[in-house]
Amino acid sequence: MSSTQVVRDILQVAKGMLPPSQQSTQNIRSIEEMARSLVAQKTHNIPREKTEEEKEKEREAEQFKKHVEEVLRQEKEMMLKATEISNQRSTFFEKYEDCVRTTKSNKKPEIVIVGTQGSGKSELVEGIVGMPIEYINTSIATTVPIVIETVYKRGVEDKCFFFMDNEWKEVIIDEVPKLIEKRCYENRSIGFEEVLIKIESQNVIPLKIVDLPGFVEEQNETQTKVEKVWEKYVTEEEGKFILCVEKSTEERGENACESWVIDKKKVHKNVVIVQSKFDNRITQVKDKEEMKTYLDGETENCKYFYVSFLNKRGLTIKGFQESLQEKQIDDLRRLVTMGINEQYFKKIGIWRLNSFLKEEVIYGYMKGxxxxTNCLKKQIEETDQGIHRLEEEKESSDVDELKRGLNNSVSSLGNLIVQLITGECTISPKEYGETMEEERAQVKCEKWPGVGSEINIVGSGMKLYGGAQYERLLRETEAALLTMELPVPTADEVCVAMGIHAIGGMLNGGERVISVVIKTKASRALLPIISILIQRITHVFERLFNVALDVIEKVFGEKSLLQNGELSNALKEVYINFAKEKLRYCEKMLKDDLNSFVSVVDWSMLSSTTTAIEEEIDEEKTQDEEELKPVDHNQKIKERVQKMMEERDKNEVKLLQELRNINGADSHSSICKICQRVFGVIRDSFWRNARSKLNAYFLQPMIGELKEELSRQIPTLGNILTVHKKSSEEVEDEINKLNKQKKQLCEDYEGVVEVKNLLLSIQSKNPSKSPNFESPMKKRVLF
Known part of the structure; x- marks a missing residue:
């Protein structure tokens, strides 16, 4: 049936139902229009039966839509939970901040942020802090390290402080960029001077965040300065994290920052790679497989996170946090829509990064x-020692008894120093001795002159003190002398000694030439030896005073009045002056003797040197044979003297011929050779004389006269002791002050132990970590 016929039937029925009075033309036309409209609507909306495939697609689309919304809902719940700090953690943070203020240690976990310029380092700082500090609006900001300390304070609205004029001043957040720009304007180039910012809030955890200047594209002077700044902060240590920021739009392996940290600086522990501006990467990716390939292309050495930042600025703190969360939810929505599985979500977003850092910085808190606790323990021990000394002083109020005790203390110290010199008393060399290298480092004097390399003798690596250390020094000096040779005389020096300029080329006697050259060259070569030797001996014996004083108390366990700083300093000054006076006398004698040796050359001594050496060699060769034969000593001495005289005569004649035949082009080289021979004799004679003089005029007085010298100072020390003796009331007052100080330190110590146990309790929630609680009463048995 056509639609026209249907309309006619409707009109016919309508006319039959209307009374005659209403069957007007206008009503009939209205009914006709209505009929036509109904017929037309009925004709176009005839329902078509859907196929099973279409129905399945609709069901899948609806289920996927519900799945996306459910995933995002769960993510929002976890995000809100992560931004909240549990009561236990907030209690820990609060108490930890109290400990930091009490001990003035400021030991907080440190997060160092590095990256190339424009990679998003400053936006990352804002995301970690949770506040739009907006110091990134000036390019000058990243020319110096920006250090932001976050301070947890329960119930406190967000506050910002800036360090300027040597104090912390509260500022509004909008002022921070201008303050940074002003500070950096004064130091435009890359520098080490830190910009310090402090943020107090109940929404942060105690941290120290360092935003370093960014890498530049080219290797130039600026880049070199940036690397020097990085060298200071990028280190591998407990409680520090290195966040290496790189743009997610760049391909992996092209980031110079990551290469510098991991490959060049060799820092692997606690390095986190942050792929910034992740929303831009999502836009560039074509399909699910490409995104999975990107997310799976991580290295095994580092932890990775993918974060996006806000493009809009001027937000409130609450608006900033909400917008940042929405930004992350938007990234996840696009990833879920793309078909990325939830297993990847654990590394997506700034709040995931913050949750990771909150868990990992626990070790930094434990380090702090x-x-x-170690600092407080040391302070408590020092306070205890002070109380003990004052109590002893309070008990010993009798002046005569004090003087007798002083006499015993000085006598014991003098005896011990002498015993350390002679070797009659042995103490731990590892604790009180020095190796040869340590001795050199302490004295910081010049090296042995004329020696190509450092002298290494038997026992150089052993720790020695006192007489043994002195004897090793003498052996070292002898070894240095034996390796020395006379500086080669120049042709000009030889010419001057010959007097060519004075007598027109006529040669003077060879003996005189040698004497003139030796006097100048040998003296210059050997004088520094004397100076170095005296300095080293001074060090060896100066340190004996402190060694002996320490041994009396710690090793022997004896009480000594010389533990009083003023008394020990006064006696030490006397001891050192005594030693230095003896050494000054020896130094003058050695220099005078050296001048005599080089002024008058003993040619017979030179000529007899060879004979003596040959004789010693012959004696060594025939020693075993002579032991088996009967010896006629008188005959042996007679033969030996006769042989020495014969050889001496031959050597003298040979030497004098050499000296008197010096002429022509060979004169310079001949004189140099003979000078070396003469210097060898002077050197050996000088050292034998020096050793005997030092033993006779320094070592023996130190052993035989030192105790008497120290004992003569007892009256002076007694006056010092009695003049500065405090009254019983003064001592009692000081003891009370120290006891009060100790009580406060113990309370501080117990507070830190409480915080430590609270932290261990938080750690114990992780089954892989077993807590090792420390008793808060430990202070009562430690000290």
Whole structure:
């Protein structure tokens, strides 16, 4: 049936139903229009039966839509939960901040942020802090390290402080960029001077965040300065994290920052790679497989996170945090829509990064707590020692008894120093001795002159003190002398000695030439030896005073009044002056003797040197044979003297011929050779004389006269002791002050232990970590 016929039937029925009075033309036309409209609508909306495939696609689309919304809902719940700090953690953060203020240690986990310029380092700082600091609006900001300390304070609205004029001043967040720009304007080039910012809030955790200047594209002067700044902060240590920021739009392996940290600086521990501006990467990716390939292309050495930042600025703190969360949800929505599985979500977004850092910085807190406890322990021990000394002083109020005790203390110290010199008393060399290298480093004097390399003798690596250290020094000096040779005389020096300029080329006697050259060259070569030797001996014996004083107390366990700083300093000055006076006398004698040796050359001594050496060699060769034969000593001495005289005569004649035949082109080289021979004799004679003089005029007085010299100072020390003796009331007052100080330190120590146990309790929630709680009562048995 056509639609026209249907309309006619409807009109016919309508006319039959209307009373005659209403069957007007206008009503009939209205009914006709309505009929036509109904017929037309009915004709176009005839329902078509859907296929099973279409129905399945609709169901899948609806289920996927519900799945996306459910995933995002769960993510939002976890995000809100992550931004909240549990009561236990907030209690820990609060108490930890109290410990930091009490101990003034400021030991907080440190996050160092590095990256290329424009990679998003500053936006990452804002994301970690949770506040739009907006110091990135000036390019000058990243020319110096920007250090932001976050301070947790329960119930405190967000506050910002800036360090300027040597104090912290509260500022509004909008002022921070201008303050940074002003500070950096004064130091435009890359520098080490830190910009310090402090943020107090109940929404942060205690941290120290360092934003370093960014890498530049080219290797130039600026890049070199940036690397020097990085050298200071990029280190591998407990409680520090290196966040290496790189743009997610760049391909992996092209980032110079990551290569510098991991390959050049060799820092692997606690390095986190942050792929910034991740929303741009999502836009560039074509399909699911390409995105999975990108997310799976990570190295095994580092932890990776993918974060996006906000493009809009001027937000409030709350608006900033909400917008940052929405930004992350938007990234996840696009990833889920693309078909990326939820297993990848654990590394997507700034709040995931913050959750990771919150868990990992626990070790940084533990490091800070351990340093605090060690510091407090040391302070408590020092306070205890002070109290003990004052109590002893309070008990010993009798002046005569004090003087008797002083007499015993000085006598014991003098005896011990002498015993350390002679070797009659042995103490731990590892604790009180020095190796030869340590001795040299302490004295910091010049090296042995004329020696190509450092002298290494038997026992150089052993730790020695006192007489043994002195004897090793003498052997070292002898070894240095034996390796020395006379500086080669120049042709000009030889000419001057010959007097060519004075007598027109006529040669003077060879003996005189040698004497003139030797006097100048040998003296210059050997004088520094004397100076170095005296300095080294001074060090060896100066340190004996402190060694002996320490041994009396710690090794022998004896009480000594010389533990009083003023008394020990006064006696030490006397001891050192005594030693230096003896050494000054020896130094003058050695220099005078050296002048005599080089002024008058003993040619017979030179000529007899060879004979003596040959004789010693012959004696060594026939020693075993002579032991088996009967010896006629008188005959042996007679033969030996006769042989020496014969050889001496031959050597003298040979030497004098050499000296008197010096002429022509060979004169310079001949004189140099003979000078070396003469210097060898002077050197050996000088050392034998020097050793005997030092033993006779320094070592023996130190052994035989030192105790008497120290004992003569007892009256002076007694006056010092009695003049500065405090009254019983003064001592009692000081003891009370120290006891009060100790009580406060113990309370601080127990507070730190409480914080440590709270942290261990938080750690114990991780089954892989077993807590090792420390008793807060430990202070009562430690000290």
């Amino acid at each position: 707590i351990n340093e605090m």
